Amino acid sequence: MNVVLDDRLLIEELLVGVPNSGMQLHTTAYWYYRACRAAVLGAGGHLSGPFRGLQPLEQQRAISAMLQLPERIGLPPTRQLVPLMVEIAERHPKLNLLNLEAVAAARALAATIWLSPEAANGVLPAVLDGEQIAWEIVTPT
Numbered sequence: 001m002n003v004v005l006d007d008r009l010l011i012e013e014l015l016v017g018v019p020n021s022g023m024q025l026h027t028t029a030y031w032y033y034r035a036c037r038a039a040v041l042g043a044g045g046h047l048s049g050p051f052r053g054l055q056p057l058e059q060q061r062a063i064s065a066m067l068q069l070p071e072r073i074g075l076p077p078t079r080q081l082v083p084l085m086v087e088i089a090e091r092h093p094k095l096n097l098l099n100l101e102a103v104a105a106a107r108a109l110a111a112t113i114w115l116s117p118e119a120a121n122g123v124l125p126a127v128l129d130g131e132q133i134a135w136e137i138v139t140p141t
Helices: 007-015 029-041 056-067 078-091 097-109 124-130
Strands: 002-005 024-026 112-115 135-137
Touching: 002 007, 002 097, 007 029, 007 056, 029 056, 029 097, 078 097, 097 112, 097 124, 112 124, 124 135
Parallel strands: 002 024, 002 112, 112 135
Antiparallel strands: none
């Protein structure tokens, strides 16, 4: 089974791991970018918070891990996603680029999206329901 991790859960996976029981993990380019930006430039929000509590050497290792996305985490190709994003945007014209990419990735991969509690409070869950795409809330440790 394919799973698309949001930015906060991608950070969780790279720092401590998420329980995946043999699932194939993926993320999106925008969620990956936001996770890297939080690691390098974060101001202590829900994305960068996990890095603040680390000792300096551990923090540097964690940042390096973010900047070198492991091959075991899939990143769907843009050529496949853009046509799907356009199709989805026709149905949801106010959806932002980050969320369009997430919906398209889930569609392209026939995946379930795992959302952190913060992301689950946004507009994405209603769109996923409307698109009949499975999603779950996964709470980071």
